Amino acid sequence: MSGILVIAEHRRGVLNPATLETIAAAAALKQVKPQPVAVAIIARNPDEFVGQVNAAGVDEIIKVAVPTDTFQSDVYEATVAAVVAARGPAVVLFAHTVDTWGYAAAVAVRGGFGCATDVFAVRYEGDALVATRAGYKEKLHMDLDFPGRQTVVLTLRGNVFKPIEEPGSAAVSAVDAPAVAARTAHLGYIEPDQTGDVDIAQAEYMLSVGRGVGEEDNIEQFKELADALGFTLGCSRPVADNGWLPKSRQVGQSGKTVVSCKIYVAMGISGSVQHMAGMKHVPTIIAINKDAEASIFSIARYGVVGDMFEIAKELRNHC
Amino acid sequence: MKILVPVKQVAVLDEDFELRDDGLDADPDFIDHESNEWDDYSYEAALQIMEAHGGVEVVPMTVGPEDAEESLRRCLAKGGERAIRVWDDALTGAGPATVAKLIAAVARREGADMVFAGTLSADHSYAMTGICVAAELGWPHVAVVTALEYQPGAATATVHRELEAGLVEKMTVECPAVLTIQLGINQPRYASLRGVKQAKEKPVDELSPADLGVSGEELAASASFRLRRMFKPARGQAELIEGTAAEQAARLASIIKELRGAA
Numbered sequence: 001m002s003g004i005l006v007i008a009e010h011r012r013g014v015l016n017p018a019t020l021e022t023i024a025a026a027a028a029l030k031q032v033k034p035q036p037v038a039v040a041i042i043a044r045n046p047d048e049f050v051g052q053v054n055a056a057g058v059d060e061i062i063k064v065a066v067p068t069d070t071f072q073s074d075v076y077e078a079t080v081a082a083v084v085a086a087r088g089p090a091v092v093l094f095a096h097t098v099d100t101w102g103y104a105a106a107v108a109v110r111g112g113f114g115c116a117t118d119v120f121a122v123r124y125e126g127d128a129l130v131a132t133r134a135g136y137k138e139k140l141h142m143d144l145d146f147p148g149r150q151t152v153v154l155t156l157r158g159n160v161f162k163p164i165e166e167p168g169s170a171a172v173s174a175v176d177a178p179a180v181a182a183r184t185a186h187l188g189y190i191e192p193d194q195t196g197d198v199d200i201a202q203a204e205y206m207l208s209v210g211r212g213v214g215e216e217d218n219i220e221q222f223k224e225l226a227d228a229l230g231f232t233l234g235c236s237r238p239v240a241d242n243g244w245l246p247k248s249r250q251v252g253q254s255g256k257t258v259v260s261c262k263i264y265v266a267m268g269i270s271g272s273v274q275h276m277a278g279m280k281h282v283p284t285i286i287a288i289n290k291d292a293e294a295s296i297f298s299i300a301r302y303g304v305v306g307d308m309f310e311i312a313k314e315l316r317n318h319c
Numbered sequence: 320m321k322i323l324v325p326v327k328q329v330a331v332l333d334e335d336f337e338l339r340d341d342g343l344d345a346d347p348d349f350i351d352h353e354s355n356e357w358d359d360y361s362y363e364a365a366l367q368i369m370e371a372h373g374g375v376e377v378v379p380m381t382v383g384p385e386d387a388e389e390s391l392r393r394c395l396a397k398g399g400e401r402a403i404r405v406w407d408d409a410l411t412g413a414g415p416a417t418v419a420k421l422i423a424a425v426a427r428r429e430g431a432d433m434v435f436a437g438t439l440s441a442d443h444s445y446a447m448t449g450i451c452v453a454a455e456l457g458w459p460h461v462a463v464v465t466a467l468e469y470q471p472g473a474a475t476a477t478v479h480r481e482l483e484a485g486l487v488e489k490m491t492v493e494c495p496a497v498l499t500i501q502l503g504i505n506q507p508r509y510a511s512l513r514g515v516k517q518a519k520e521k522p523v524d525e526l527s528p529a530d531l532g533v534s535g536e537e538l539a540a541s542a543s544f545r546l547r548r549m550f551k552p553a554r555g556q557a558e559l560i561e562g563t564a565a566e567q568a569a570r571l572a573s574i575i576k577e578l579r580g581a582a
Contacts, residue, residue: 011482070488077454097483098463101439101463101499103462104450105445105446105447108543109451109543114544117445118445134444135443135444136332137441138552140551141551145547146544147545183459183493184461186490187490188488189486189487190487190488190489191485191486192487229575237503253484254484254485256485284574284578285557286575292334297554298554298556301558302571302574303556304560307564311564314564314567315571318569318572
């Protein structure tokens with residue numbers, strides 16, 4: 001087994017840009033250990049993505065035409081297995097996304113492959129592939145290897161590997177998709193609710209509250225503080241799940257990315273990977289949290305280890 | 320009709336912690352345990368189906384040492400009549416694929432009709448276990464489920480799958496199936512004092528891998544990775560603002576004012 005296989009991801013006719021990050025990770029491994037890099041496009045019409053994944057470092061683009069436009073785990077599992085059987089890669093790379101949460105590990109179990117998820121660094125130590133991921137809510141990192149595995153499946157964390165923009169000159173080939181009856185069926189998409197509230201993606205200044213806010217009745221004082229500062233109020237997942245603020249105010253992977261934000265004040269937000277995916281790019285992050293070890297402090301520019309209610313109360317004196 | 324709900328007792332590190340001498344894990348003196356938040360939602364989803372229909376049994380299970388029984392009692396305090404705990408000391412440090420092999424073995428032994436797992440666990444967040452269970456069983460599966468319509472015995476369930484950026488997909492999945500349940504799918508109940516008391520009397524079956532027909536070799540072969548070491552990451556660090564709350568707030572206010580002036 002040799003070579004690296006990247007599985008491209010797309011939805012509704014749009015390539016997930018994380019695919020180019022995954023290709024970058026493959027190209028970096030190829031630099032230290034020369035080996036072919038192939039990208040598989042599993043789609044009803046793979047041709048529409050060929051140009052987009054033809055990035056520098058890619059040797060082969062494998063088109064696999066399947067009879068579905070939407071992600072169906074049975075189809076994708078069987079198809080990736082068929083491509084692995086056809087090309088025999090040592091490493092199969094996916095972006096760590098909702099789709100791959102739904103099948104990458106199954107591909108590994110059924111193929112007898114090694115597997116690690118949410119990997120943010122990968123290297124060779126001698127011949128051994130070593131993947132690094134986090135544990136204990138990001139407080140520790142772990143190095144993993146895969147002794148005895150001919151093929152290893154890794155899903156890669158987003159916004160870690162810098163996407164390759166330079167075009168490549170890959171050969172284009174095709175592999176036949178196996179015939180498989182999907183036991184899931186797509187009924188439709190439900191768009192995020194955009195009505196009647198602010199678009200936090202447009203906000204330049206944000207104050208977000210997390211689980212530390214404690215209860216619904218405490219939201220109002222932070223709303224007032226945000227208003228007084230001229231900031232837009234946002235939140236992390238638990239606040240939206242509880243219905244204390246609308247889903248449209250939720251920052252993070254399953255909420256919104258605050259693309260325009262310049263200053264982000266995080267109060268009582270510990271900083272899950274999913275939340276940080278929506279705001280870690282903000283140039284100035286100010287974190288206020290009781291827990292000095294909270295992950296949010298690792299990406300914040302300024303931090304206050306303290307009580308969000310006390311700080312909020314004192315901040316009102318400066319508005 | 321039976322719904323199997325695998326739950327996990329997750330590890331929580333103290334604020335200040337040290338690594339074990341072998342560098343393979345945190346020193347257990349600095350680790351506390353609690354129930355995995357996601358499992359409150361998967362268990363609630365199962366209980367709601369049980370309460371809405373006759374003839375539905377909900378069985379919580381875990382793969383974990385004696386301490387992990389607490390997470391099963393926590394489930395039983397909310398509903399359900401019995402639980403299953405699988406353990407052998409050889410399972411210490413077992414990864415998600417190995418745990419999944421045992422959950423699948425329990426699903427077979429129990430004749431489970433559905434498995435509801437948490438989407439991920441709060442400690443190591445592999446987001447693998449439920450999907451590996453499905454692969455072991457050869458069952459259809461959907462990950463990150465935020466809504467569920469299921470009539471016991473029906474050929475399919477209708478689910479919402481939470482995608483990125485607020486997009487949701489509505490889909491059907493053939494049953495039996497493994498669903499991994501996401502936060503927010505419901506409002507998990509709290510156990511009543513009476514429930515907590517009753518739960519103490521409910522049976523928890525203790526099974527070993529051997530009882531489930533899973534050999535030591537199969538367990539060893541199922542590990543999808545080997546842990547080489549754990550280490551404290553070199554973290555970026557915020558400039559910490561010290562002082563009284565009033566002083567800290569004053570400094571924050573001036574930072575914000577300065578940055579906005581420059582913007």
